[in-house]
Structures are given as structure tokens and as C-alpha cells.
Amino acid sequence: MLDLDKIISVVLVEPKYQGNIGAVARSMANSGISDLRIVKTPIETEAIYRSMHGRYILDNAKIFNSLKEAVSGFEIIAGTSDISKSGEKFRRVPTGPEEFWSTNGLTGQKVALVFGREDNGLNYEELGMCNFFLKIIGNPEYPVYNLSHAVAIILYEMIKANYSGNATITHDLIGRDKIDTLAGRLEELLAKIDYNEQEIDTLMNMLNRIIARANITDSEFFKIMGIMRQTINRLQ
Numbered sequence: 001m002l003d004l005d006k007i008i009s010v011v012l013v014e015p016k017y018q019g020n021i022g023a024v025a026r027s028m029a030n031s032g033i034s035d036l037r038i039v040k041t042p043i044e045t046e047a048i049y050r051s052m053h054g055r056y057i058l059d060n061a062k063i064f065n066s067l068k069e070a071v072s073g074f075e076i077i078a079g080t081s082d083i084s085k086s087g088e089k090f091r092r093v094p095t096g097p098e099e100f101w102s103t104n105g106l107t108g109q110k111v112a113l114v115f116g117r118e119d120n121g122l123n124y125e126e127l128g129m130c131n132f133f134l135k136i137i138g139n140p141e142y143p144v145y146n147l148s149h150a151v152a153i154i155l156y157e158m159i160k161a162n163y164s165g166n167a168t169i170t171h172d173l174i175g176r177d178k179i180d181t182l183a184g185r186l187e188e189l190l191a192k193i194d195y196n197e198q199e200i201d202t203l204m205n206m207l208n209r210i211i212a213r214a215n216i217t218d219s220e221f222f223k224i225m226g227i228m229r230q231t232i233n234r235l236q
Contacts (some may be wrong), residue, residue, distance in 0.1 A: 001162055001163065002032070002108065002162055003157065004032055004033050004159075005032055005033050005034055005035070006164060007108065007109065007110050007111060008033045008111050008113065008158065009033070009034070009035040009036070009037055009074070009110070009111070009112050009113065010024060010028055010033070010035070010036050010037070010112075010113050010151060010155075011037045011038075011039070011067065011070050011071060011112050011113065011114045011115065012024065012036070012038045012039065012041070012115050012117070012147075013039045013067055013070075013114065013115065013116050013117060013122060013126060014039050014041055014116060014117050014146060015038065015041050015117065015118065015119045016039050016041075016119065017114075017118060017147075017181055018044045018045075018046035018047040018050070018110055019046055019047070019050050019116075019148075020118065020146070020147045020148045021038070021041070021043060021047040021050075021051075021058070022046065022047040022048065022049060022050025022051040022052075022054070022058070023050050023148035023151075023152075024036070024115075024147070024148050024151045025047070025050075025051040025055070025057040025058050025061075026050070026051050026052045026053065026056050026096070026153075027054075027056060027148065027151050027152040027155055028054055028141065028155065029051075029052075029054035029056075030054075030152075030155070031078075031155040031156075031158065031159055032159070033155070034056070034057050034060065034194070035062075036057050036058070036060075036061040036062070037061070037064060037070045037072055037112075038061055038062070038063050038064070038070075039064050039065070039066060039067050040063070040065065041063075042063065043058050043061060043063075043125050043209060046155040052157075057078070058183045062111075067122075067126045067129060068129060069131060070112070071112045071114065072124060072140075073176055074110045074111065074112040074176065075109035075110050075111075075173075075174075075175060075179060076090075076104065076105065076109050076110065076111040076112070076131065076132060076212055077111075077112045077114060077129055077130045077131055077132070077174050077212075078100065078111060078112070078113050078114065078130065078131075078132040078133070078134050079115075079116070079122055079126070079127060079129075079130035079132070079133055079134070080113075080114065080115050080116065080121075080122075080133075080134045080135070080150055080154070081094075081115040081116065081122055081127060081130075081133050081134075081135070082123055093133065093209070094133045094134070095132065095133065095134060095136035096134070096135065096136070096137065097134055097136060097153060097154045097157035097158075098160075098161070099155045100132060100134055100157075101157050101158050101160075101161035101162075102161050103130065103151065104212070104213060104215065105132075105158065105161070106158070106161055106162055107173055107215060108173070109173055109175070110176070112128075113134075113151075114130060115147055115150065115151060118146075118147050127192030128201075130209075131208050131209045131211070131212035131213070132209070132212060132213070132218070134154060136150060136153055137152070168236050171218060172217045172219075173215055173216065173217060173218075174216050174217065174221045176180075176226050178221050179212070180207075180216075181218075181225070182216070182224065183204065183207065183208055183211065183219060184227065185225060185228045185229075185232075186204070186207055186228070187200065187204055188232065189228055189231060189232055189235075190203065190204075191233055192235045192236075193235065
């Protein structure tokens with residue numbers, strides 16, 4: 001069983017309502033995790049009042065100027081999003097919370113759970129930073145959950161998977177540094193073959209998601225890097 005407090009963080013992007021911030025802290029305390037990261041929005045009195053026994057989480061919460069800063073160093077960045085709003089050429093693949101925790105979320109890698117603004121969620125650039133997308137099933141006529149309720153549902157599924165033995169702990173998966181190295185090599189290869197420069201960013205977003213879902217091990221990483229190194233050398 002994993003020590004969730006060492007690997008799971010909650011990131012709130014510009015939350016509008018202090019009550020939601022407090023309720024999120026309370027759910028985190030219920031779930032045994034404490035790393036709360038907030039983009040731009042300061043913590044005020046109402047949030048503290050609503051946090052109940054999660055007050056210590058707000059006392060230690062970190063405030064960042066951007067989502068990029070908030071998720072730096074995480075191997076898995078899981079955003080919650082209305083998938084239907086995507087205008088991307090490469091479709092985002094959603095997964096339910098239960099499936100996410102049983103397959104990718106509890107492998108021992110650092111996970112950032114990213115929740116967008118209450119009114120319009122995450123913007124295109126922020127979605128591009130996520131390599132997983134969580135979607136909670138709801139009434140098709142009104143499927144959007146309140147921010148604090150969405151956090152509570154996802155954390156409940158996390159606890160259930162961890163305590164039921166559904167965690168798939170893998171100790172030799174590559175970390176953030178090697179994920180970035182692999183992505184950089186792929187981007188270099190695309191440039192060498194004169195891939196459409198305007199489409200490279202969009203394609204790299206898709207490839208980053210594939211890399212995250214693949215759970216690549218150290219030995220697999222070195223084999224893939226060797227293949228790409230030889231390919232690039234031949235092209236040169």
C-alpha cells in the first residue's frame with residue numbers, strides 16, 4: 001500500500017469561491033493527503049472556516065503564479081475537463097477515476113490532480129500540460145459537478161483503490177527527467193524529418209500523453225533512446 005501523502009497533490013487553478021477551497025482542504029484531510037497547490041487565488045477567512053479539520057492544509061498550501069510552476073516535477077498530471085469542449089486535432093482520451101487509480105494513478109509516480117475554474121475550467125494551454133484526463137460520469141443533461149464535490153469523488157476512488165490492493169506499484173518506471181528527455185528526442189526527430197513546424201506542438205501534446213500512459217520502464221527507455229539516436233544519426 002502506498003503512502004499517498006508523499007506522491008499525490010491537488011492543484012486548484014484560480015478557484016473563484018473560498019468555500020470550495022475550504023471544502024477541498026477538508027476532503028484532502030479525510031483522504032490523508034496534504035499538498036494543496038493553488039494558482040493565483042489567495043486563501044481568505046471563509047476558506048479557513050469551511051476547512052474544518054483541514055485547516056493545517058490551508059496553512060501549508062502553496063500559491064503559484066501559473067499552472068506550469070505548480071505542476072513542475074510531476075510525472076503524471078491529471079486534469080479534470082469537459083472532453084466535449086476540445087478542439088484539438090488529436091482527441092483527448094478521458095478515463096474515469098476508478099480506472100485511473102487502478103491502472104496509472106497508483107504506480108508510485110508523483111501525481112498532480114488539476115482542477116480548473118468553476119465557471120470555465122482549464123484553458124487550451126493548461127489542458128496541453130496534462131497527460132491524463134479524468135471525467136466523472138453524471139446526468140447527461142447536467143454532468144458538471146461542483147469543484148469540491150469533484151475533488152471528493154476522485155479522492156474517494158483513490159483511497160478505495162489504495163486500500164483494496166488495486167494499486168499497481170512499479171518501482172522502475174522512468175521519472176520526470178527521463179520523460180522530458182524522451183519527449184525532447186522525439187521533437188528533435190520530428191524536426192529532422194521536416195515535420196510541419198506548426199503542428200509539432202499539437203503532436204507533442206499527444207505524444208506526451210501516450211508516454212505517460214505507457215508506464216515506460218528504465219530498460220525500455222534506454223532501448224527507445226538507442227533506436228532514436230541511431231535514426232537521427234542516419235538522417236544526419
